[in-house]
Amino acid sequence: MESNSEIINADDETSSTLNDDSSKLYTNSAEFISSEENEDTRSELKFDPVLESEEEKSKRLEIEEALKDGDSALETWRRLALGKYGLVNDDLRRQVWPLLLNVDPDPSEKAPLLAELSQHSEYSQVVLDVNRSLKRFPPGIPYKQRVALQDQLTVLILRVIMKYPHLRYYQGYHDVAITFLLVVGETVAFRIMERLSTDHLRECMEPTMEKTSYTLTYIYPILQREDKDLYEFMDSATVGTMFALPWYLTWFGHSLNQYRDVVRLYDYFLASPPLMPLYVAASLVIDRRQDVFDVGCDMASIHCLLSQIPDNLDFESILQRASNLYKKYPPSKLEKDVKNRVQKELEQRRKDEQRIRRRLDKNRAAWVKMRHYLPNWLLLHYRNKYGLLFATATLLVGLYAYLRATETGFSLFKQGPWNI
Amino acid sequence: MSTTQIQQQELKKVVDTIPNRIKTFKIIVVGDSNVGKTSLTYRFCESKFIQTSEATIGVDFRERTLHIDDEDIKLQLWDTAGQERFRKSMVQHFYRNVHAVVIVYDVTNRASFDSLVYWLDECDRNCFTNVPRILVGNKCDEKLEINTNMAQRFADQHNMPLFETSARLDSECDNVEAIFLTLAHKLKNQKQLIPVDVVGQTQRLIRANPVNDNSSWNCCLRS
Ligand SMILES: Nc1nc2c(ncn2[C@@H]2O[C@H](COP(=O)(O)OP(=O)(O)O)[C@@H](O)[C@H]2O)c(=O)[nH]1
Ligand SMILES: [Mg+2]
Numbered sequence: 001m002e003s004n005s006e007i008i009n010a011d012d013e014t015s016s017t018l019n020d021d022s023s024k025l026y027t028n029s030a031e032f033i034s035s036e037e038n039e040d041t042r043s044e045l046k047f048d049p050v051l052e053s054e055e056e057k058s059k060r061l062e063i064e065e066a067l068k069d070g071d072s073a074l075e076t077w078r079r080l081a082l083g084k085y086g087l088v089n090d091d092l093r094r095q096v097w098p099l100l101l102n103v104d105p106d107p108s109e110k111a112p113l114l115a116e117l118s119q120h121s122e123y124s125q126v127v128l129d130v131n132r133s134l135k136r137f138p139p140g141i142p143y144k145q146r147v148a149l150q151d152q153l154t155v156l157i158l159r160v161i162m163k164y165p166h167l168r169y170y171q172g173y174h175d176v177a178i179t180f181l182l183v184v185g186e187t188v189a190f191r192i193m194e195r196l197s198t199d200h201l202r203e204c205m206e207p208t209m210e211k212t213s214y215t216l217t218y219i220y221p222i223l224q225r226e227d228k229d230l231y232e233f234m235d236s237a238t239v240g241t242m243f244a245l246p247w248y249l250t251w252f253g254h255s256l257n258q259y260r261d262v263v264r265l266y267d268y269f270l271a272s273p274p275l276m277p278l279y280v281a282a283s284l285v286i287d288r289r290q291d292v293f294d295v296g297c298d299m300a301s302i303h304c305l306l307s308q309i310p311d312n313l314d315f316e317s318i319l320q321r322a323s324n325l326y327k328k329y330p331p332s333k334l335e336k337d338v339k340n341r342v343q344k345e346l347e348q349r350r351k352d353e354q355r356i357r358r359r360l361d362k363n364r365a366a367w368v369k370m371r372h373y374l375p376n377w378l379l380l381h382y383r384n385k386y387g388l389l390f391a392t393a394t395l396l397v398g399l400y401a402y403l404r405a406t407e408t409g410f411s412l413f414k415q416g417p418w419n420i
Numbered sequence: 421m422s423t424t425q426i427q428q429q430e431l432k433k434v435v436d437t438i439p440n441r442i443k444t445f446k447i448i449v450v451g452d453s454n455v456g457k458t459s460l461t462y463r464f465c466e467s468k469f470i471q472t473s474e475a476t477i478g479v480d481f482r483e484r485t486l487h488i489d490d491e492d493i494k495l496q497l498w499d500t501a502g503q504e505r506f507r508k509s510m511v512q513h514f515y516r517n518v519h520a521v522v523i524v525y526d527v528t529n530r531a532s533f534d535s536l537v538y539w540l541d542e543c544d545r546n547c548f549t550n551v552p553r554i555l556v557g558n559k560c561d562e563k564l565e566i567n568t569n570m571a572q573r574f575a576d577q578h579n580m581p582l583f584e585t586s587a588r589l590d591s592e593c594d595n596v597e598a599i600f601l602t603l604a605h606k607l608k609n610q611k612q613l614i615p616v617d618v619v620g621q622t623q624r625l626i627r628a629n630p631v632n633d634n635s636s637w638n639c640c641l642r643s
């Protein structure tokens with residue numbers, strides 16, 4: 001087991017347990033409860049314990065059998081991961097995920113220390129995003145443990161981009177990394193992230209999002225072939241593909257509220273070709289077609305509706321449809337349409353740019369010169385002394401002056417009902 | 421209740437359920453990563469501080485309907501990702517049909533203030549018309565590195581009004597409210613000839629705010 005206990009408070013017994021076998025994180029959570037914590041937090045550490053159905057049970061037994069067997073082929077793992085209920089639980093995922101990608105944890109490779117990593121140019125952005133990743137942790141996780149995991153997450157991300165300098169961190173990459181960290185622990189998570197970053201996610205890690213933007217376009221030709229009405233509705237509303245950006249970049253990890261849906265989708269994607277998230281995206285949109293029609297033919301409304309994925313969707317059927325879509329319309333058949341679509345957008349963009357340039361050439365109209373309407377005695381550098389009180393005053397004076405100025409067409413002292 | 425009243429009420433219900441009938445404005449919120457764009461839009465739309473704010477990927481969207489001068493107005497706030505690489509290839513989508521731009525910096529972070537020129541430039545290069553822009557300095561509850569004078573000078577140079585506020589403090593809630601209300605007023609009255617008692621409106625807004633019950637703004641208003 002690689003050691004980076006320096007990073008995770010070396011003096012803390014709790015975190016060393018965590019470090020030694022992070023793979024047991026959520027199943028044997030009892031191991032985590034440190035002696036100083038009298039409260040039993042076991043139940044809180046779990047995401048959402050769901051009772052196993054009969055079908056899930058038989059799926060689980062099937063996977064356990066395959067694992068015992070020892071020499072199951074990649075095809076077996078793929079079939080199991082894609083099929084209904086995927087890999088069923090995190091214990092099995094921990095064992096099968098590395099097999100799906102054929103990665104081997106190499107304990108000889110040491111993780112750099114946090115101090116080294118902090119020199120990296122992306123360090124601060126990574127830390128900002130990791131610090132804001134609270135939602136992805138199990139509710140009720142003890143503070144110390146969460147902080148230790150967040151440190152591991154930062155290290156995990158930076159390790160990959162330091163090892164592969166041509167890869168760039170993007171906001172959302174941390175959502176992928178955390179999923180693996182939580183399930184397989186940091187050592188294997190590094191191997192998996194390394195593999196995915198140079199394969200499935202490579203495009204997303206280029207210096208610009210040009211290719212990502214291009215790839216997202218696949219959603220439309222799929223819709224066009226499968227659900228013409230829906231396609232036309234969304235196309236005429238000019239919805240675009242932004243709603244699916246976080247889906248694609250994070251394999252839905254950022255957009256799903258329920259942990260079990262996230263890991264189920266990861267089973268599926270780990271066993272699928274890289275463009276599969278777009279087929280799942282199209283399938284998900286088709287699943288919600290009635291909601292889309294109901295919300296009206298308006299870009300903002302549809303974008304808003306789609307970007308919030310409800311908790312009660314039947315992902316098994318969505319994934320099933322996605323697999324069918326992939327068979328019916330493989331990427332090679334869609335490429336031409338994608339190209340045309342992107343080309344059309346590019347032309348539109350050129351026209352837009354010309355329009356904007358013409359505008360910029362003209363003299364820009366002044367919007368408001370607020371300073372003129374502020375009383376001179378209101379010297380704003382007193383603000384420190386009065387603190388927020390004064391900031392409030394500043395704002396309200398600003399608001400007042402601003403309203404008067406703009407609503408009255410700058411005739412500040414004109415009274416009565418004003419025209420613009 | 422008279423029949424006409426009932427009819428009116430029912431009529432209103434119908435109008436409310438037809439989104440297209442409500443005047444809607446698209447406002448995009450830009451600024452460096454971590455300055456508090458998500459927190460500000462959340463504060464305005466949900467009236468509370470978002471405790472577990474997440475990194476924004478692409479664009480998040482929130483909206484709120486305001487009642488101004490007997491009219492419903494919908495503000496759509498497009499909360500964008502700050503990371504530069506998102507913007508290079510996707511930014512044009514953000515700016516399409518936008519009515520106003522809110523540019524945010526973090527008063528405790530000089531770099532975020534220095535980036536403002538970048539955001540202004542992006543805005544210039546992507547807007548079809550001269551849309552209203554406002555500048556917001558967030559995190560006023562902490563030790564500031566950018567003093568108001570400096571920010572005000574910058575705002576003046578670029579013809580923007582400046583607001584300083586905090587998305588975190590509950591006591592600043594009305595300020596955040598006021599920022600967007602200002603914008604709503606501006607947008608609502610932009611193209612129309614509507615006689616509005618604006619000052620009355622402003623004062624109502626202020627009076628409804630007990631936190632601001634101190635003499636400084638009172639004398640401002642009288643002056
Ligand atoms: N002290 C303070 N912190 C804030 C304030 N607004 C946001 N934050 C914090 O700043 C961080 C970034 O906020 P977020 O809204 O995600 O920024 P964004 O990247 O611009 O969307 C979060 O940790 C927030 O809790 C504020 O007014 N005061
Ligand atoms: Mg944000």
